[in-house]
Amino acid sequence: MSASKSGGIQAKLHCSREKRGAEQRLLDDLRWAGVEWDEGPIVGGPHGPYKQSDRNEIYQHHARELLDSEAAYRCFCTPQTAGQGTAAYVTSGCYQDCASLPLEQAQEKAERKDPFTVRLKLPSPHEAKKRIYPDLIYGKITPLKRSPTAVAASTSAAAAEGGDSGGIDAADTILVKSDGTPTYHFANVVDDHLMDITHVIRGTEWMASTPLHYDLYHAFGWKPPAFAHVGLLVDENKAKLSKRNSDLALDITSMRDDLGVLPQTLVNFLTLLGWSNPTRDDVMDLKELIQNFDLKFTKGNTMVRTEKLWYLQKHHVARLCQGVLNGETKSHETLLAVAKSVASEVTATYPDFEKSLALEYEARSNEARRISNTDQNPTTPNSLEIRNKFLGRPFDGLSHPSPRLNLYCYNLLQADSKSFQNATQYVTRNRYFFHFDPAEVPAVPETFGKEKPIPRQDLETLTEKFLTFDFARLPSDPSGEARTAFSEGHRSGENQAVLPWFEIDAIRIHAALDAVVEGDKETKNAMMRFLRLKLAYGLPGPSIGVVMAVLGWRESCRRLGVEVVGGDADAEGGGVRGWEGVAKSVGSGE
Structure with missing residues (x-):
């Protein structure tokens, strides 16, 4: 809705665990719902390719940019096993202080084909305390205590008091895996910038990652987009909504083919979830929804009640x-x-x-x-x-x-x-x-x-x-x-x-x-x-x-x-x- 009122709709496929036919099914479902993208798979456009697996060269180029500017570093640590017996677990933190390795030496190890990951450096303690992470719905996001930015800030405070921070190593923030695959966070930030994304609207489960995304924009020297986090959809037991609810199959195939839900009904129903509709009439087609849409969402999760779905179906x-x-x-x-x-x-x-x-x-x-x-x-x-x-x-x-x-x-x-x-x-x-x-x-x-x-x-x-x-x-x-x-x-x-x-x-x-x-x-x-x-x-x-x-x-x-x-x-x-x-x-x- 927001994109349709501004620069248009882009479609991009994340395909790390692609099942056979899933890509086409996703595109077909979008078109059934009346969502036509201005650029993306099938239709093309100036910001392609639009499939994440086809953009690896782009990600490698931008990873090298961060390495050259020393905003990131190569980590040559291999996973270790900590603990004993059944309590053993694998750690993937940096335990060799790879961040202090000279750039030339790190480059030499990489040329010898030593496996490495690319990790983001922590902001300095002084810089970490100054950074803010605004959100259009929740105001200012506070980094989690174990996030790299929070660790940097707490390290500064602990050092001033002569104590130990007790935090995690910033090296936990991996941008590129040892097989050259970018993490979702890194690929998302690079793609959003290159594709001229102005607003990132997503569920609150991604709020904890938002400071990291802001830090990535800062590391590149890019202007970040506006972030807006909307509540999760939950069932009547306040559990995160699953594909199959207790009284209604929530996958599109079941709703369309088995229950006969119309596309305009489903789009109307989904848009209203958590949204503070400024009009008195909840019954709207896609054109009306786009015309009336704004980012005034309620804070907190939204309980999905199917009674409203059938009310809208009757009216449509x-x-x-x-x-x-x-x-x-x-x-x-x-x-x-x-x-x-x-x-x-x-x-x-x-x-x-x-x-x-x-x-x-x-x-x-x-x-x-x-x-x-x-x-x-x-x-x-x-x-x-x-x-x-x-x-x-x-x-x-x-x-x-x-x-x-x-x-x-x-x-x-x-x-x-x-x-x-x-x-x-x-x-x-x-x-x-x-x-x-x-x-x-x-x-x-x-x-x-x-x-x-x-x-x-x-x-x-x-x-x-x-x-x-x-x-x-x-x-x-x-x-x-x-x-x-x-x-x-x-x-x-x-x-x-x-x-x-x-x-x-x-x-x-x-x-x-x-x-x-x-x-x-x-x-x-x-x-x-x-x-x-x-x-x-x-x-x-x-x-x-x-x-x-x-x-x-x-x-x-x-x-x-x-x-x-x-x-x-x-x-x-x-x-x-x-x-x-x-x-x-x-x-x-x-």
């Missing part, structure tokens, strides 16, 4: 749905991928659903074509054209190349756009759209309403009256919302925001309900509750009009106990016309 899917209505191609593509994950879960849970869906879509396609052939008003929002405009392709051709189930789930995501967390949760929440079990329908009360109790029998009578309502009597757009939205998009010739077909049908359904209950608000509320119990197990979800539109007229009749006894829903001139025409051929079911 809702944004996608709105983007689809606004004609945004990227939103359509992303939402279609989400729909496919839902469809896969439906197939695994309800394997017979797609077969019944094929029959329903065939019937609806025939009806849509019939309406299109008889509709003389090109701006009528119930025409096939508005369905095509909303869906972006012919309504009766949506099964190719995508399966009908993908489209059904795509529509459902827009119908219930604010509740998606992951495919499993979403299918469970909306199970009544995929499978109906009469045994799951709650017991229907004998009366509905408190102030004016309405008997169940009255609601059953009104329901049958509603299902036999002549929908053709309604205006094509009772509320005017669909006509206005469609007309504006039609005139502009662009895919502007248009009400989905199920919202248009829902408007007509609610208008018919108003007509049946004759505008009585309490009766309509009772009807809504009764219909939700019978159609959707009484579960929360989209409006009852949308539920009935998505289920379709015939399925709604079946669940409400009203049997279609005459006419052919698909035949030209038949009695059944669903939510758009007459619906007379019904009778009471068992």
Whole structure:
């Protein structure tokens, strides 16, 4: 976020323990998350190479600079074993006072191929006491007691008092190993300087190393970047977060492929951890995060709670749905991928659903074509054209190349756009759209309403009256919302925001309900509750009009106990016309 607001993003690979395929996987994960680097692997740039193992010549050159300036020295000490028996351990400190070895003599030993490491010299006691190590979040960093700089300062104090410092030898600070490999600290400082890095933002586990990094910049005579250390991520037990948490797999592959977490959700979630968001809205895409980002982080570690992840996921899917209505191609593509994950879960849970869906879509396609052939008003929002405009392709051709189930789930995501967390949760929440079990329908009360109790029998009578309502009597757009939205998009010739077909049908359904209950608000509320119990197990979800539109007229009749006894829903001139025409051929079911 910080780099995107300033000079751009650089990607560099540290590959000391590279596993096969790990490099490409890291780059793929970054791009999946929407992070595109301005220079680095693949794209190149002026500061390459961008792989640490390819920069060894650069590190050797800068190590020689420090040796020539006597800011560092060659140490020819070999590891020793200290202690006895099981208490023995290997030490790698300098025990031969190699720092005092004349430069020419050290050079001669190196030319004889004597193994050596390159170590950083301690600052003088006077210099060590003057140095400060600022941090943008924590203020001033105090060196650890056993760090080389702290040792130098304590040595000075002990000498002034005529005592022993009891510290460690500064030779413990190795810059280049005996095999010529640079340490992480040395390579990092050299790379950051040569790559014009202005800010180093990292976890607090690196705070103890920061004085050493400042000392390296001082040894080279370079201006150090600004350092900012952010708290570690911990679990609910306050333990450092591991790859696999107690309730959530935290590797990107699992979050993306198994849990269906969207890239914008994950980036949003991670950025908020420990950050003092200056806005009131936590839901932001990458562009908004970059715009609002600053380095105001809380001190201390941050506990990761996954509840926020699912909260953000719901809101980002809702944004996608709105983007689809606004004609945004990227939103359509992303939402279609989400729909496919839902469809896969439906197939695994309800394997017979797609077969019944094929029959329903065939019937609806025939009806849509019939309406299109008889509709003389090109701006009528119930025409096939508005369905095509909303869906972006012919309504009766949506099964190719995508399966009908993908489209059904795509529509459902827009119908219930604010509740998606992951495919499993979403299918469970909306199970009544995929499978109906009469045994799951709650017991229907004998009366509905408190102030004016309405008997169940009255609601059953009104329901049958509603299902036999002549929908053709309604205006094509009772509320005017669909006509206005469609007309504006039609005139502009662009895919502007248009009400989905199920919202248009829902408007007509609610208008018919108003007509049946004759505008009585309490009766309509009772009807809504009764219909939700019978159609959707009484579960929360989209409006009852949308539920009935998505289920379709015939399925709604079946669940409400009203049997279609005459006419052919698909035949030209038949009695059944669903939510758009007459619906007379019904009778009471068992």
